[in-house]
Each structure stands twice: as C-alpha cells, then as structure tokens.
Amino acid sequence: MDVRLDCISNIENKELKITGSKSESNRLLILQALYPEITIRNLSNSDDSKVMQKALQSTGEEVDIHHAGTAMRFLTAYFACKEGREVLLTGSKRMKQRPIKVLVEALRQLGCDIEYEGEEGYPPLRIKGSIPNSNEVSLKADVSSQYISALMLIAPSLPEGLKICLLGKVTSVPYINMTISLLRDIGVVASFDGNNIQISHKKEIAPVSLVVESDWSSASYFYSIVALSDNRSVSLGSYKDHSYQGDASLAEIYRQLGVETIFSEHQITLKKTDTLTQEIKALDLSNSPDIAQTIAVTCFGLGLACYLTGLHTLKIKETDRLEALKTEIEKLGGKVEVTNDTLKLFPTENVLENITINTYDDHRMAMAFAPLALRKSIQIHEAEVVSKSYPDFWSDLNELGFKVSEI
Structure with a gap:
C-alpha cells in the first residue's frame, strides 16, 4: 500500500x-512467560509485540518472527534456557542478514546449545533448550543493548542468577536501565554498576499488575x-x-x-x-x-x-x-x-x-x-x-x- x-x-x-511502549512490552512479555503472576496493562499493539506473544505461546518446532529484531534477540536467550524445548528460530530475508553472533557466543559461554542453520553469525538458529551450567558471562558493551537485555531478562530464572561483565564503553545505557527497572518492579534484586550487571535468582514472585x-x-x-x-x-x-x-x-x-x-x-x-x-x-x-x-x-x-x-x-x-x-x-x-x-x-x-x-x-x-x-x-x-x-x-x-x- x-x-x-x-x-x-x-x-x-x-x-x-x-x-504502549514496544520496548517495555516485549521485555514484560518475556518476564510474564517466566513468571505468569505478572499482569500487563496497556500492552503495545505493534506487530513486533504480537509476534512476540505468538512465539511465546507456540509449541511448534519452528518459530518465525518475520522482521521483529527484538523478538529474535530476546527469544534466542529465552529458548536457549527453556529446558527440553528445541526450536528453529528464523525470520525474514532481512532478519537473516542481521548479526546475532555476539549473543550466541555469550549464551554458549553459559553452556547453551545453539547452532547456525545457515551463514555463521546470522539467523536462523537451531536452539536446544537446557539449564545453563555457568552464572557468569562477558560480552562487548558497544553492541546492541538488546543482546545485553536478552541475557538480563532470563537471568532471574537461572539457578544462581547471572553476572554480566560488559567489555569496553557501554552504549544504549537507558535500555539497560529500563530492563533493570522492570526486573525490580517484579521484585528481582538487580544492579548495574559501571561495566558489571548482577541479577539474583528469583524462583517465584508475588502477583503484580504493571502498566506499560x-x-x-x-x-x-x-x-x-x-x-x-x-x-x-x-x-x-x-x-x-x-x-x-x-x-x-x-x-x-x-x-x-x-x-x-x-x-x-x-x-x-x-x-x-x-x-x-x-x-x-x-x-x-x-x-x-x-x-x-x-x-x-x-x-x-x-x-x-x-x-x-x-x-x-x-x-x-x-x-x-x-x-x-x-x-x-x-x-x-x-x-x-x-x-x-x-x-x-x-x-x-x-x-x-x-x-x-x-x-x-x-x-x-x-x-x-x-x-x-x-x-x-x-x-x-x-x-x-x-x-x-x-x-x-x-x-x-x-x-x-x-x-x-x-x-
């Protein structure tokens, strides 16, 4: 048209x-999938948030997120830590040209099982969900903050939480702070000090209603x-x-x-x-x-x-x-x-x-x-x-x- x-x-x-904010909505949708006690109000009606919802509700082997870059990054981390779930995470032609290597390497540091189905460093990804065997990870700080937020969002569900060490100058700080704030809103202990992010394990949360x-x-x-x-x-x-x-x-x-x-x-x-x-x-x-x-x-x-x-x-x-x-x-x-x-x-x-x-x-x-x-x-x-x-x-x-x- x-x-x-x-x-x-x-x-x-x-x-x-x-x-509602697409950035806040997509973060809260991941947290809601991990903690169903969360109720979300004023959720974004964007295609990206609808794609995220559909993917999180999917039980199929292939998950296609089309053009939704945020969904690709957040879901890579989410499915990687979903024990027993195997998915092929794919997207549009343009999505297959957008780099994901920094996040994949970070998740592999934690012991996650992720393979490239096509070109090295790019989607689609073959992900076999498992419980990570490490609680520390390092990655470059001058990349998209969505890589960092993807790790932060799954951190409280990990048995020992997660410590993230950011290498170099940190960019897109407000998006990291947004993720920290939303984690705190649901009762997770989280800190962001200099180049270090520390997020504690949270087995369950009290019911909470959040307005985007x-x-x-x-x-x-x-x-x-x-x-x-x-x-x-x-x-x-x-x-x-x-x-x-x-x-x-x-x-x-x-x-x-x-x-x-x-x-x-x-x-x-x-x-x-x-x-x-x-x-x-x-x-x-x-x-x-x-x-x-x-x-x-x-x-x-x-x-x-x-x-x-x-x-x-x-x-x-x-x-x-x-x-x-x-x-x-x-x-x-x-x-x-x-x-x-x-x-x-x-x-x-x-x-x-x-x-x-x-x-x-x-x-x-x-x-x-x-x-x-x-x-x-x-x-x-x-x-x-x-x-x-x-x-x-x-x-x-x-x-x-x-x-x-x-x-």
Whole structure:
C-alpha cells in the first residue's frame, strides 16, 4: 500500500492515545512467560509485540518472527534456557542478514546449545533448550543493548542468577536501565554498576499488575509535526515525567526545535514556541538512536543543519538507516553526508514536491518522513510497514487533519 499526503498548512489541536511502549512490552512479555503472576496493562499493539506473544505461546518446532529484531534477540536467550524445548528460530530475508553472533557466543559461554542453520553469525538458529551450567558471562558493551537485555531478562530464572561483565564503553545505557527497572518492579534484586550487571535468582514472585507507559519513539513523530506546524499543539497519553525509556530525551532535544513539553497527569502536551536554534550541533544519540531519523527529517523540513553522532547501531536495523536517510533526503533536495556512526545534514531552503519516499521495510522511515506534508505533498511507498510498531499511525494523522489517501 502506498499513501499520498497532500500538503496542509496546519493541524488540528487534538488529544491522541499512543499505544504502549514496544520496548517495555516485549521485555514484560518475556518476564510474564517466566513468571505468569505478572499482569500487563496497556500492552503495545505493534506487530513486533504480537509476534512476540505468538512465539511465546507456540509449541511448534519452528518459530518465525518475520522482521521483529527484538523478538529474535530476546527469544534466542529465552529458548536457549527453556529446558527440553528445541526450536528453529528464523525470520525474514532481512532478519537473516542481521548479526546475532555476539549473543550466541555469550549464551554458549553459559553452556547453551545453539547452532547456525545457515551463514555463521546470522539467523536462523537451531536452539536446544537446557539449564545453563555457568552464572557468569562477558560480552562487548558497544553492541546492541538488546543482546545485553536478552541475557538480563532470563537471568532471574537461572539457578544462581547471572553476572554480566560488559567489555569496553557501554552504549544504549537507558535500555539497560529500563530492563533493570522492570526486573525490580517484579521484585528481582538487580544492579548495574559501571561495566558489571548482577541479577539474583528469583524462583517465584508475588502477583503484580504493571502498566506499560506509552511509546516515546512513537511520540517523536508528533514532536516533528508540531515543530513543522504553525503555533499548534497536540496532547498525547499516557506518559510520565520519570520514564524508563531513553527516547524521553525528545522533550529536551525538541526544545531547541521550537517545541515545549508540558507534563500533566498521564499525558504530555506538545506546544509550538518561538525558540528555534540555528543548527543542531554534535547531538550524541548513542542512548536513543531510534529517534535519529525523526530529528534529521525535522531539521530538513525546518531548513536547519544538524550533526548527529552515536549512530553505529543504525547500520544493523531493519535497513541501513543512515544510507536510507541520505538517499531519501537527497531525493527531496537535501544534502547529507554519513559515516559509520554519524550523519551531517546541510541547510536546505526548499523541499521538493510529490517525491515518493521508499521505506525499505522500515517502519521508522515511513513515519519520520510523513510530517513533511506540512511543507509539501509527499508520497510514502509501502506505508503499511508502520504496523511493526504503530498500527494506528495513519488514522491518527487523519485525526490531526492530515489528508492521507491510498494510491
């Protein structure tokens, strides 16, 4: 499905309810599988979370998680420690190109039985579940935090818990802290000190009901919309000012782009201001790389330069997001330079009209570029990809007054 967004001059002042955080939901689904006493409220309605639920309920030999990278990593650790269960964990063509070796080697250190069915270092994986014979593991710290969180989530179910030693500079710290916080929410003793993570064994927990905070990554597109609009506001629920999510840094970042965040009970209001920086200088997004596309496109729409760093994990996402951003922004008339972990956007006075944006099977490409309809009409190719994290995205844009039509 392709969609066309006709250029609009402004948006309606509305209140929208954003689905629960995909990151929190997927972590809690693993914990719920280990501890059925957990009840989850405001669970994400994303494809990724649905895939995770289906996989955890599966009794078959083959588990296909399609494009869901988080599910691939978390389920690798989960099934590896599921005594007596043997599965072939596989996914889409792109998933078979996404590295998993760091996690597999860490699990093998614990004594887990995992073999590659195809190319070394990549899915699909043949996993024979067993109880690990070690309670200590080391792995590189500058890789995707999901490898680390995958180990942390299964740690309390292990007979002696788990000590994780991180080698080198730790990146994506907020995601590790999110996992620590969720473990503590269910009564697990867990610590994260420097390069060491220590998680104690927990045989059983008391019944607990946990509410998933709405997704800050999804909120980013509305920050972009307000930044590109003319003196309008949008209210989003349900959020809190002490979030577990690293992407909550949006509130501070977008202050430079003319958007104020007003916190009230269970919601945030994004309000346009007159404060606008001349450029975004050396913004380190190593702790929140998922909002890089949104920020780059916002700056492009505002005619601002920006320099984003800490983006090395974007090379192994649904697509190579740095190259995809460069290609699509330059189609719209911009100029971009990228390295393995940086993006430099040059100021552009004009956005070209009626350009079709390719999404590369990447939900964030579709949603990051949609706000540009506040500048010029734009088309999004394979727009249905948004269902991976935010199935209601196009209907919510309609609520705000965007003119979205299938073509």
